């Protein structure tokens with residue numbers, strides 16, 4: 001029998017671009033030598049309440065291993081509403097649908113609002129996986145620069161006008177943005193709310209890090225600023241606050257969209273992991289969350305300062321970096337003697353020398369950010385942070401020596 005080649009792929013497969021961040025998880029797991037893992041953007045084992053979760057997973061509950069409701073377990077939804085109220089965010093069960101982490105929320109958002117060819121505004125740099133989800137639905141992406149106050153919303157009207165279309169979606173990570181660590185200012189939040197009203201498009205408000213503020217003052221969320229704005233579609237996750245492996249998050253959106261969100265889930269995975277919701281419910285109801293969050297904030301504050309101190313001392317004038325007031329990431333741009341080093345090339349050498357980061361080009365579809373990189377400070381203690389930055393500085397010196405021909 002003569003067999004033909006592989007089956008023909010759908011056209012959309014060209015837009016399934018994957019994620020260097022996710023691939024780095026497997027790459028790091030495969031390393032047999034000691035690597036400081038600045039590439040990782042999540043709490044590590046020591047910062048996850050593992051014993052508590054083990055205990056709650058072990059508790060018998062009726063229906064625990066059944067299919068659950070597509071919108072999420074009713075009891076758990078109530079718990080989330082109460083938790084959010086305690087942290088100043090007023091919501092209601094009919095606004096919430098529980099998702100398999102933030103990524104499923106983003107997938108549903110783009111699936112519901114974006115047709116092939118539609119204009120989607122994103123930050124530049126932006127979260128790799130959010131960008132690849134938009135692309136997987138055929139979005140035509142407009143990247144808008146980020147400065148120390150988040151997306152430069154002032155540029156937006158002109159940039160959008162130059163495309164000749166009106167956006168279908170604006171995708172923004174308002175707090176301690178991944179990857180830059182910057183936070184969208186109050187003025188810009190208000191401007192964005194006005195613009196999405198004017199364009200009648202969805203504002204995908206992806207905020208996994210908002211509760212992880214360790215310095216400065218909270219800035220109101222889009223929902224707090226404009227509680228009844230139906231353009232705001234909020235995506236949340238517990239991955240960065242409790243544990244990424246549990247895959248629990250939620251969408252908070254106008255109730256008019258709830259059935260469609262549920263329909264999207266039913267065509268995708270039927271229901272969210274029931275034991276994970278029950279275990280998280282038990283944990284949140286135990287009252288341990290507040291002290292855990294306070295502990296995380298303090299730990300991240302210390303680690304951020306350890307990283308900034310090491311970077312300032314070891315790279316000095318040859319790098320500039322952001323100074324996040326929360327979250328997990330610092331964004332670093334090489335300059336001075338180090339200008340011209342391509343961080344994607346640096347990555348391989350640095351990995352061999354025992355430090356991993358995410359190169360800047362992973363966060364854009366343009367050719368920008370070859371001189372930049374994302375450093376995550378969450379997974380390493382202060383001593384390891386110092387070791388990691390030393391290895392990074394050594395790797396940079398080696399690449400520099402290769403470039404200038406001074407290599408021994």
Ligand SMILES: Cc1ncc(COP(=O)(O)O)c(C=O)c1O
Pocket residue numbers: 041100101102103104127130173178206207208237238239244247248249
């Ligand atoms: C901005 C942003 N959105 C969404 C996610 C995805 O979260 P989850 O792991 O819960 O899918 C991440 C994770 O890195 C993120 O940084």
